[in-house]
Amino acid sequence: KAGVTQxxxxxxxxxxxxxxxxCSPISGHRSVSWYQQTPGQGLQFLFEYFSxxxxxxxxxxxxxxxxxxxxxxxxxxxSTLELGxxxxxxxxxxxxxGSSETQYFGPGTRLLVL
Amino acid sequence: xxxxxxxxxHVSVSEGALVLLRCNYSSSVPPYLFxxxxxxNQGLQLLLKYTSAATLVKGIxxxxxxxxxxxxxxxLTKPSAHMSDAAEYFCAVSGGSGNTGKLIFGQGTTLQVKx
Numbered sequence: 001k002a003g004v005t006q007x008x009x010x011x012x013x014x015x016x017x018x019x020x021x022x023c024s025p026i027s028g029h030r031s032v033s034w035y036q037q038t039p040g041q042g043l044q045f046l047f048e049y050f051s052x053x054x055x056x057x058x059x060x061x062x063x064x065x066x067x068x069x070x071x072x073x074x075x076x077x078x079s080t081l082e083l084g085x086x087x088x089x090x091x092x093x094x095x096x097x098g099s100s101e102t103q104y105f106g107p108g109t110r111l112l113v114l
Numbered sequence: 115x116x117x118x119x120x121x122x123x124h125v126s127v128s129e130g131a132l133v134l135l136r137c138n139y140s141s142s143v144p145p146y147l148f149x150x151x152x153x154x155n156q157g158l159q160l161l162l163k164y165t166s167a168a169t170l171v172k173g174i175x176x177x178x179x180x181x182x183x184x185x186x187x188x189x190l191t192k193p194s195a196h197m198s199d200a201a202e203y204f205c206a207v208s209g210g211s212g213n214t215g216k217l218i219f220g221q222g223t224t225l226q227v228k229x
Contacts, residue, residue, distance in 0.1 A: 043219040099208040105157035
């Protein structure tokens, strides 16, 4: 099976712009989660989706949003970009929603905000 | 609330030496624990996970971890380090309230392997 894919892999934006990142989960997986990775804050949970519904949300401002489509693909959007949004954004998929489920990660999208 | 602490942001070992990466967790519910590895410019790869079936968990690439409830620890070990083991390692916990897959990660430990 193909792994989790994320597009684009690299992105450069300027402050104030918005950005949309895409994630295609492993075939058959129905749950998708997003994480932000920065040198200072480490890996932080953004949100998770299952069956097109957001099931859980991390402690991020409302500028961060996401959605999941009927084919389980997911997108996340960041509006009004700030310098501090520069990070590696990781998507992970799992078969179902649950604490014991293994999450498989994609290669990430590296976002640089200038 | 759940949390994970990884002791030592940097660990350096010689090739062929024992690898020990430390992880302590805090959880009010029975935890599910994971170790992931991240190579430069890549995502996270699962090494192993603990789901209460056995306290000693064997993973890929010769790694294993032992769950010790009394010490709230889940340390990662490998008997003999290889140069290809150089990477960043993350311990994570899930199992908070509600049916969620949310992972809480430690700050990571960078493993350096010297020839």
